[in-house]
Amino acid sequence: MKYNKLISIRRDLHRIPEIGFSEVRTQTYLKKILSQMPKQHLSLTEWKTGLLVFVEGTAPLRTIGYRTDIDGLPIEENTTYDFMSEHEGMMHACGHDLHMTIALGILHYFAENQPDDNLLFIFQPAEEGPGGAEPLLASAEFKKWKPDEIYALHIAPDYPVGTIATKPGLLFANTSELFIDLTGRGGHAARPHTANDMVVAASHLVTQLQTIVARNVDPLDSGVVTIGKITGGTKQNIIAEKARLEGTIRSLSIESMHEVKERIEALVRGIETGFTCESTIDWGANYCQVYNDEALTRDFMNFTERRSGVHLVECGEAMTGEDFGYFLEEIPGVMFWLGVDTPYGLHDSRIEPKEDAIQVAVDHMIEFFKSSRQSSES
Numbered sequence: 001m002k003y004n005k006l007i008s009i010r011r012d013l014h015r016i017p018e019i020g021f022s023e024v025r026t027q028t029y030l031k032k033i034l035s036q037m038p039k040q041h042l043s044l045t046e047w048k049t050g051l052l053v054f055v056e057g058t059a060p061l062r063t064i065g066y067r068t069d070i071d072g073l074p075i076e077e078n079t080t081y082d083f084m085s086e087h088e089g090m091m092h093a094c095g096h097d098l099h100m101t102i103a104l105g106i107l108h109y110f111a112e113n114q115p116d117d118n119l120l121f122i123f124q125p126a127e128e129g130p131g132g133a134e135p136l137l138a139s140a141e142f143k144k145w146k147p148d149e150i151y152a153l154h155i156a157p158d159y160p161v162g163t164i165a166t167k168p169g170l171l172f173a174n175t176s177e178l179f180i181d182l183t184g185r186g187g188h189a190a191r192p193h194t195a196n197d198m199v200v201a202a203s204h205l206v207t208q209l210q211t212i213v214a215r216n217v218d219p220l221d222s223g224v225v226t227i228g229k230i231t232g233g234t235k236q237n238i239i240a241e242k243a244r245l246e247g248t249i250r251s252l253s254i255e256s257m258h259e260v261k262e263r264i265e266a267l268v269r270g271i272e273t274g275f276t277c278e279s280t281i282d283w284g285a286n287y288c289q290v291y292n293d294e295a296l297t298r299d300f301m302n303f304t305e306r307r308s309g310v311h312l313v314e315c316g317e318a319m320t321g322e323d324f325g326y327f328l329e330e331i332p333g334v335m336f337w338l339g340v341d342t343p344y345g346l347h348d349s350r351i352e353p354k355e356d357a358i359q360v361a362v363d364h365m366i367e368f369f370k371s372s373r374q375s376s377e378s
Contacts, residue, residue: 017072020126159339177284
């Protein structure tokens with residue numbers, strides 16, 4: 001697929017971001033692009049708002065999977081693009097428009113040039129939430145073509161174009177959403193003694209939550225507790241009856257995740273007692289760690305190191321969350337960072353990844369999949 005076509009596809013997809021399990025226009029657009037490819041050795045099936053595309057090999061010894069996520073984020077776009085989001089309050093702020101375009105570019109090559117081994121391209125919905133990987137893995141559609149190994153990438157704003165970064169073992173953290181609701185008694189601002197103020201209770205709780213990593217997580221481990229949103233009250237002279245805290249938890253070990261959650265529960269019980277209120281905790285979506293297969297990652301890194309035009313970096317772990325970790329719990333595989341060189345980070349309304357990275361990834365993965373049969377037989 002020519003460079004100009006890839007860029008056109010990316011920009012089309014950027015215009016139509018949709019949140020998890022609502023990617024109807026996205027699925028329709030993907031099917032349109034797929035309908036333009038040779039179909040002699042392709043099979044396609046839908047799963048919810050996603051797609052699975054099976055490429056039959058000429059003499060298959062295995063099935064290799066390649067997964068891309070397809071959903072956007074509930075973020076109002078603030079870029080300089082002339083192809084900004086057409087969906088108010090939604091944006092591809094995590095690079096999934098690039099991810100999909102790269103997958104289509106790789107798939108197009110193998111639609112025209114039948115591979116030796118089977119390939120399965122997975123266009124997965126709801127990576128940003130509520131989590132599409134886990135139910136997809138359990139589906140009959142996926143089990144029919146379940147791959148023997150699997151690969152995926154994620155754009156990296158802080159790496160230059162041409163950079164591929166990964167490592168064996170732990171790459172991304174365990175993550176959990178966090179929603180805490182506090183309910184007390186509302187009242188008039190002039191009579192605070194007759195009420196139980198949930199804005200004050202929530203404020204105390206936010207401060208206490210920030211002590212968990214500093215005083216309860218092993219200093220040789222790592223964790224994050226972030227409250228990104230607080231809502232409470234209705235008017236400046238009314239004491240709030242309800243308050244809600246929304247946040248996220250990240251940890252590099254399962255043990256630390258359990259410790260953080262236990263400590264949150266204890267602190268919330270203390271708030272109940274101290275402020276005479278009731279509470280509920282909802283952990284939301286939980287994503288397991290992304291743990292790269294040691295042998296496959298070394299093979300991928302060795303291949304990358306030998307290729308001109310790309311620069312390999314053995315990176316450290318990141319507190320990023322990714323539901324690709326569920327695939328890696330069942331199937332050996334590799335996730336890697338792809339440099340896109342932008343000063344704005346993931347989930348930033350101003351992020352503008354450099355589009356040259358698309359061709360870098362397409363070419364690299366085509367060559368890798370072509371060569372991996374030879375390396376596995378040697």
